Amino acid sequence: MEIFHTAEVLSRDEIAHVQSRRLARTVKRAAKSPFYKARLAQTGVDPDSITSVDDISRLPLTTKDDLRESYPFGMLADEHRELVRLHASSGTTGSPTVVYHTDNDLRTWADLMARCMFMAGIRKDDVFQNMAGYGLFTGGLGIHYGAERLGCLTIPAGAGNTARQLKLIRDFNVTALHIIPSYALYLAGVVAEQGMDPRDLPPRIALIGAEPHSEEARRRIEEMLGLKAFNSYGLSEMNGPGVAFECEHQDGMHLWEDSYIAEILNPETLEPVAEGEVGELVMTTLTREAMPLLRYRTRDLTRFIPGECACGRTHRRIDRIAGRADDMLIIKGVNIYPMQIEQVLLAVPEVAQNYQIVLHREGFIDQLTVRVEIKEEFFVEDMRALGSIQKRIAGLLRNELLVTPRIELVEAKSLPTSDGKASRVVDMRDKQG
Amino acid sequence: MEIFHTAEVLSRDEIAHVQSRRLARTVKRAAKSPFYKARLAQTGVDPDSITSVDDISRLPLTTKDDLRESYPFGMLADEHRELVRLHASSGTTGSPTVVYHTDNDLRTWADLMARCMFMAGIRKDDVFQNMAGYGLFTGGLGIHYGAERLGCLTIPAGAGNTARQLKLIRDFNVTALHIIPSYALYLAGVVAEQGMDPRDLPPRIALIGAEPHSEEARRRIEEMLGLKAFNSYGLSEMNGPGVAFECEHQDGMHLWEDSYIAEILNPETLEPVAEGEVGELVMTTLTREAMPLLRYRTRDLTRFIPGECACGRTHRRIDRIAGRADDMLIIKGVNIYPMQIEQVLLAVPEVAQNYQIVLHREGFIDQLTVRVEIKEEFFVEDMRALGSIQKRIAGLLRNELLVTPRIELVEAKSLPTSDGKASRVVDMRDKQG
Ligand SMILES: [Zn+2]
Ligand SMILES: [Zn+2]
Numbered sequence: 001m002e003i004f005h006t007a008e009v010l011s012r013d014e015i016a017h018v019q020s021r022r023l024a025r026t027v028k029r030a031a032k033s034p035f036y037k038a039r040l041a042q043t044g045v046d047p048d049s050i051t052s053v054d055d056i057s058r059l060p061l062t063t064k065d066d067l068r069e070s071y072p073f074g075m076l077a078d079e080h081r082e083l084v085r086l087h088a089s090s091g092t093t094g095s096p097t098v099v100y101h102t103d104n105d106l107r108t109w110a111d112l113m114a115r116c117m118f119m120a121g122i123r124k125d126d127v128f129q130n131m132a133g134y135g136l137f138t139g140g141l142g143i144h145y146g147a148e149r150l151g152c153l154t155i156p157a158g159a160g161n162t163a164r165q166l167k168l169i170r171d172f173n174v175t176a177l178h179i180i181p182s183y184a185l186y187l188a189g190v191v192a193e194q195g196m197d198p199r200d201l202p203p204r205i206a207l208i209g210a211e212p213h214s215e216e217a218r219r220r221i222e223e224m225l226g227l228k229a230f231n232s233y234g235l236s237e238m239n240g241p242g243v244a245f246e247c248e249h250q251d252g253m254h255l256w257e258d259s260y261i262a263e264i265l266n267p268e269t270l271e272p273v274a275e276g277e278v279g280e281l282v283m284t285t286l287t288r289e290a291m292p293l294l295r296y297r298t299r300d301l302t303r304f305i306p307g308e309c310a311c312g313r314t315h316r317r318i319d320r321i322a323g324r325a326d327d328m329l330i331i332k333g334v335n336i337y338p339m340q341i342e343q344v345l346l347a348v349p350e351v352a353q354n355y356q357i358v359l360h361r362e363g364f365i366d367q368l369t370v371r372v373e374i375k376e377e378f379f380v381e382d383m384r385a386l387g388s389i390q391k392r393i394a395g396l397l398r399n400e401l402l403v404t405p406r407i408e409l410v411e412a413k414s415l416p417t418s419d420g421k422a423s424r425v426v427d428m429r430d431k432q433g
Numbered sequence: 434m435e436i437f438h439t440a441e442v443l444s445r446d447e448i449a450h451v452q453s454r455r456l457a458r459t460v461k462r463a464a465k466s467p468f469y470k471a472r473l474a475q476t477g478v479d480p481d482s483i484t485s486v487d488d489i490s491r492l493p494l495t496t497k498d499d500l501r502e503s504y505p506f507g508m509l510a511d512e513h514r515e516l517v518r519l520h521a522s523s524g525t526t527g528s529p530t531v532v533y534h535t536d537n538d539l540r541t542w543a544d545l546m547a548r549c550m551f552m553a554g555i556r557k558d559d560v561f562q563n564m565a566g567y568g569l570f571t572g573g574l575g576i577h578y579g580a581e582r583l584g585c586l587t588i589p590a591g592a593g594n595t596a597r598q599l600k601l602i603r604d605f606n607v608t609a610l611h612i613i614p615s616y617a618l619y620l621a622g623v624v625a626e627q628g629m630d631p632r633d634l635p636p637r638i639a640l641i642g643a644e645p646h647s648e649e650a651r652r653r654i655e656e657m658l659g660l661k662a663f664n665s666y667g668l669s670e671m672n673g674p675g676v677a678f679e680c681e682h683q684d685g686m687h688l689w690e691d692s693y694i695a696e697i698l699n700p701e702t703l704e705p706v707a708e709g710e711v712g713e714l715v716m717t718t719l720t721r722e723a724m725p726l727l728r729y730r731t732r733d734l735t736r737f738i739p740g741e742c743a744c745g746r747t748h749r750r751i752d753r754i755a756g757r758a759d760d761m762l763i764i765k766g767v768n769i770y771p772m773q774i775e776q777v778l779l780a781v782p783e784v785a786q787n788y789q790i791v792l793h794r795e796g797f798i799d800q801l802t803v804r805v806e807i808k809e810e811f812f813v814e815d816m817r818a819l820g821s822i823q824k825r826i827a828g829l830l831r832n833e834l835l836v837t838p839r840i841e842l843v844e845a846k847s848l849p850t851s852d853g854k855a856s857r858v859v860d861m862r863d864k865q866g
Contacts (some may be wrong), residue, residue: 072604083586086605090597103584134567134574135591141567151536153516158568164523171505172519404663 001312004118004150005111007258008313015314019053020260022286027059030292032232033077035070045149056261056284061270061295067097076100078290087138087236099138099236100290106145108287109239113146116245116358119254119313121205122176122231124151129168129177129203132210133159139210140242143178149287152176160181162190169201171391176205178241181213181221181229183352188224199226207232209241212321214339216346220353232321238283238297244318252305252317259287263295264304267325278303280316280325299325301337329359329425334403338425341370344396350378350389352412361426368405370397375414434745437583438544438550441746442692448747451691452486455719460492463725466505466510489694489717494703495730500530500670506548509533511723520571522667532571532669533723539578541720542672545689546579549678552687552746553663554638562601562610562636565643566592571673572643576611578696579675585609592616595623609638614654618786621657632659632714640665641676642674645754645772649779653786670729671716677751685750687737692720695751696728698735711736713758714751718730732758736769762792762858764799767836771858772805777829783811783822785845793861803830803836807844812832 003009010018018055030036031047040047043060050059067075071375076083078100085101101109122128134140140158147154155168159180165187168174179187184206188198206221209232221229233253235243243260244253255262264273273279281298285291301324304375305317323337330336338357345351361366372393380386390407397403436442442450463469464480469553473480476493483492500508503575509516511533542651545686555561557609561580567573573591580587588601592613598620601607616640621631639654641728642665654662667674671693677686688695694717697706706712734757738750756770759841774811778784793800803827813819823840831837 084581084584084585087589088601100586103581106581135589141577141589148517148536148539151517153533154518155569156518156520156574167529168521266636400713 002118003313005140008115008119008257010255010258012314015257016053018049019136019261019286021256023053023056023261023284026284026286026288027294029077029289030294033075033291035066035074036077036084036294039082040068043288045184053261056263056295057272059092059284059294061282061297062293063297064237064299065268068095071095072098075291075293077292078102083290087141087240088136089236090136095228097237098396099239102238102289103212104289105287107241108259109142110145110149112259113142113242114149115256116232116242117146117150117152117207119175119245119247119311120207121149121228121248122135122150122152124396126152126176126205127155127172127174128152128433129155129165129172130159131157131159131165131177131179131183132241138236139178142240142242143207144236148168150165154173162187163259166191166201171178172201173223175203176207176276177203178207178209180211181208181217182353184208184225184229185217188221189353192224198224199230201225203227205230207245208235211233212323212327212339214343214346215320218345220346227260229417232292233300233318235300237293237298238285239288243283247311247313249310251309252319253314254315255318260285262304264302265297267297267301276303276306277310278319278322301325327425329357329368331359331403333366334401335404336368336401340400341397342424344400345370345372345393348393348396350374350390351393352376354413354415356415356424356426358426358428366429368401369408370405371408373415374409376412379409379411390432435551436746437548440689441548441687441748443691443747445747447613448690449486450696452719453484453502455691456486456489456694456717457484459717459719459721459725460727461729462510462722464510466508468499468507468726469510471723471729474501477488486694489696489728490705492717492727494715494730495726496730497530497670497732501528501712502526507724508724510725511535515694516723520574520673521569522669523569530670532672533624534672535722538672538721538723541692542675543582545672545692546575546675547582548689549665549675550579550583550609550640552584552678552680552744553640554661554681555580555583555585559585559609559638560588560605560607561585562588562598562605562607564590564592564598564612564616565674571667571669572611575667575673575675576640590751595620599624599634602636603735606634609640610636611640611642613644614641614650615644615786616663617641617654617658621654622786625657631657636659636660636784638663640678642667645756645760645777647779648753649776650852653779664728666733666751666754668733670726670731671718672721673714676716680742680746682743683753684742687695687742687748688751689744690863693718695737695749697735698730700730700734709739711752711755728750731866760858762790762801762860764792764801764834764836767834769801769834769836774830775857777833778803778826780806781822781826781829783807784826785809787846787848789848789857789859791859791861796816801834801836801863802841803838804841804843806848807842809845812842812844 022175027047027050069132081100083103084103088098089096130143134141191198206229208229218229230246233244244255264279267280281300285293302318323339352375356371358369394407456551460480515535517536521531522529624631641662641664651662661677667679677688696715697712700713714733734755735751743845755771756801787806787807789804791802827840
């Protein structure tokens with residue numbers, strides 16, 4: 001096995017040792033920020049008393065609201081003059097969140113990102129097209145610096161403009177790319193419409209992320225584009241992309257434990273879940289200088305995959321994100337994640353790319369309707385055939401969700417799509433009387 | 434005087450020496466590309482015979498069409514595996530043009546850009562907001578890498594979204610920024626409309642470029658925003674931004690002659706113009722590895738400013754771009770550049786931000802109409818007052834252009850504007866019978 005950095009194969013003892021040393025340093029550094037200085041004092045934690053990774057549970061949790069409330073400078077643990085970058089969320093609701101970086105922070109981030117790309121099989125000789133949006137959004141520059149660190153010929157294509165994306169892919173013989181999952185399916189559809197086989201496009205590797213998607217969506221991307229698609233995990237509070245990534249075995253994402261301490265907590269009790277159970281991912285930065293974060297609640301639900309990975313890397317794997325703690329829909333008292341619905345739908349061969357989840361209320365009863373696009377060849381006049389597909393989908397969803405949804409079959413390409421992320425849940429319940 | 438790099442104060446002899454050495458190397462390297470290999474053979478130039486900057490006139494010229502025709506790989510003088518970046522034009526008309534970079538190319542580009550920013554007074558402690566568009570366009574990443582090289586806290590804001598731009602400027606106390614000239618005037622207008630004085634915004638330095646603009650436009654930007662605005666020159670074929678920049682004396686832009694050989698040629702005869710006269714800027718790269726360009730015709734019209742600069746830098750200065758060889762309007766047999774019109778208009782105190790140049794044909798006679806926005810306080814009911822402004826503007830333009838235009842005065846903010854570059858010439862002559 002080729003690795004990008006020897007840190008990827010440290011023994012578990014060595015990882016614990018690195019984590020302990022870096023956690024102690026991180027807490028001392030965090031305590032220089034106005035926010036953590038106050039928070040640590042408030043919770044009675046002496047920064048000097050944190051010496052081991054086992055002390056992590058004594059540290060206070062940090063939430064997105066904490067970030068918002070300490071905007072713009074409250075989380076800053078660094079003298080202004082060492083900062084070289086900031087990224088900020090668009091902040092359409094309330095204050096934006098901002099993350100600052102020193103030169104070392106950017107270097108570490110690029111190294112982690114390069115590690116991820118290398119793990120997915122990308123090498124110096126690849127031509128890499130980055131379709132993540134550049135600018136304040138962390139995807140574009142984050143992935144860009146990783147690709148450059150790896151030494152790929154990098155095309156900073158940015159998001160959107162499908163005709164240009166395809167022209168670049170073809171003209172420069174692009175062998176690897178970063179793309180949002182729903183856009184990958186859209187792109188494949190555009191090529192098919194041009195009368196060409198999307199599998200003939202040169203890319204052999206796609207990095208997919210920035211949007212929740214199911215295993216079925218990944219398999220479809222792989223089949224339609226004739227490549228291997230690798231899941232990635234990142235969030236702007238932890239730099240952006242480069243936090244966790246799949247290796248060639250595509251069985252969970254190795255999370256870089258020399259740079260982050262990851263915990264999985266029950267989002268209600270805030271206690272660790274049992275080994276292998278799903279809970280909220282909580283993360284602590286270990287290498288960030290400008291703005292360390294302690295036990296940050298990501299709101300993302302996942303689990304640690306038990307056991308060792310066949311690739312030989314020792315960093316634990318997290319499972320694909322099962323949803324956001326905030327995305328959970330409660331329907332008739334049952335917890336449902338949109339990802340469960342996608343997973344069922346995309347396993348049905350007659351189902352096309354798009355679907356929509358609509359929640360409304362009838363009297364006092366929540367009603368779940370799922371609108372499903374059916375591939376052209378199956379969307380025929382024969383009402384009986386359609387009725388049978390409808391029943392099959394309803395049955396599969398009931399088994400998965402334990403709630404019986406209404407199924408509406410619609411023609412392919414009749415549901416709203418966007419060039420960027422798909423928005424697939426329409427909750428009408430708050431808007432009703 | 435503080436300088437970023439000692440190369441800025443080499444003696445003229447030393448510059449000639451550096452240029453000769455690097456030109457010889459560049460021609461040998463260029464000859465590895467399919468395009469130059471053929472072109473040099475065709476024109477009977479033995480690469481080894483080019484040993485001095487004085488040999489430059491023996492080299493063939495390169496045009497934008499050459500770039501287009503050799504798309505995508507014809508200009509490549511480097512093994513694929515050393516490339517780390519490409520930028521491509523949008524190519525809305527015909528083939529795009531593409532520029533490739535090695536790691537060294539990117540480093541040199543960032544150094545040149547950092548030199549420019551330092552020369553304009555930007556230091557490590559500045560907070561720098563980059564409003565140039567990121568991605569394939571060279572402005573965003575080019576300026577970004579320069580700011581990072583300088584060590585500024587850099588905000589990768591990108592283009593557009595005025596409300597967010599202003600929020601970032603205020604919240605992070607931005608002291609320096611890069612902005613398109615017409616957008617700077619628009620931004621100042623937005624702040625004034627909010628009932629605030631744009632001069633109270635924190636920035637003290639604005640880098641302006643990417644759009645032709647007059648000295649009057651610069652003075653307006655400086656007055657309205659209460660800062661110093663520095664002209665920049667660059668073009669994607671020569672990397673992008675970072676080719677030439679103003680120093681604190683704001684009297685022409687020092688062009689980095691250790692990285693480029695600049696010539697000013699008569700665009701008709703292709704012979705050098707007399708010292709200090711206006712002609713087409715023709716440039717040769719001296720440090721580019723992946724894709725050297727020999728005697729590239731920029732189509733930009735400028736002149737060398739005679740004499741030495743008071744700042745002590747020895748690199749020659751080019752004057753602000755007087756127009757594009759392609760932008761020249763021929764009206765009633767007279768050559769006119771839109772920039773001449775802007776310069777006259779913006780020196781008139783009653784004139785607001787916007788104007789429009791409309792060309793149409795009456796019979797066989799070209800007619801030039803200039804629509805001019807008048808500031809609110811002057812746009813009064815008094816027809817005599819308006820008539821006098823109209824006459825004054827017509828007289829000033831006739832003196833400058835030697836053609837008598839029709840002048841239409843319109844209310845402030847009644848002409849089309851865009852968030853990005855202004856498009857100010859409407860040529861109806863081709864669309865008429
Ligand atoms: Zn693995
Ligand atoms: Zn000077």
